[in-house]
Amino acid sequence: MLQCTALTNIPEIQALVALTTMPGGPDNPPDTGMDGHALCELGEHDAQHTQHAARLRAVDTPATRDLWLFWTSTGRRHTHHLVELPKCPATLHHLTTGSRCPCTLYDHHPTPHSWHVTDPLRDLLVQQVLDAGTPTK
Numbered sequence: 851m852l853q854c855t856a857l858t859n860i861p862e863i864q865a866l867v868a869l870t871t872m873p874g875g876p877d878n879p880p881d882t883g884m885d886g887h888a889l890c891e892l893g894e895h896d897a898q899h900t901q902h903a904a905r906l907r908a909v910d911t912p913a914t915r916d917l918w919l920f921w922t923s924t925g926r927r928h929t930h931h932l933v934e935l936p937k938c939p940a941t942l943h944h945l946t947t948g949s950r951c952p953c954t955l956y957d958h959h960p961t962p963h964s965w966h967v968t969d970p971l972r973d974l975l976v977q978q979v980l981d982a983g984t985p986t987k
C-alpha cells in the first residue's frame with residue numbers, strides 16, 4: 851500500500867501549546883520538529899471520511915504517547931486538530947532475523963500498520979542520500 855501524499859503546514863504555536871500543557875509533557879517547548887511541513891503518515895485513504903495524520907513528537911520518554919496532528923482540507927483551507935494518542939501496540943516480528951519492527955502509528959489507526967505502507971519517493975531519496983555518503987572511488 852502506498853503512503854498518502856497529503857501535506858500541511860504545522861500550526862507551530864498551537865502544537866507547542868498543546869505539547870507543553872498536556873499532562874506528562876515537557877516543561878519547556880522543544881526547539882525542533884514543530885515547524886515547517888508535515889506529511890500524512892497513513893496509507894492511502896479516503897480523505898472524506900478519514901482525516902490525514904502526522905506524528906509530531908513523543909509526549910513522554912520512553913514514549914508511550916505521541917502528539918499527532920490531524921487535518922482535513924477543503925481546497926486550500928486546512929483545519930487542524932492536535933491529539934495526544936497512545937502508540938499502536940502492534941510489532942512485526944521477523945522470524946528469520948529475529949528483529950522487531952514496531953508500528954509507528956497511533957492506536958486504532960484506520961489504515962494498515964506502518965510496515966505495510968511504502969513511500970516510493972522517500973525510499974528513493976533515502977537511497978540517494980545513502981549512495982551519496984558512500985565513497986564511489
Ligand SMILES: [Zn+2]
Nearest residue numbers: 854856890902
Ligand atoms: Zn492522508
Ligand SMILES: [Zn+2]
Nearest residue numbers: 938940953963
Ligand atoms: Zn499499527
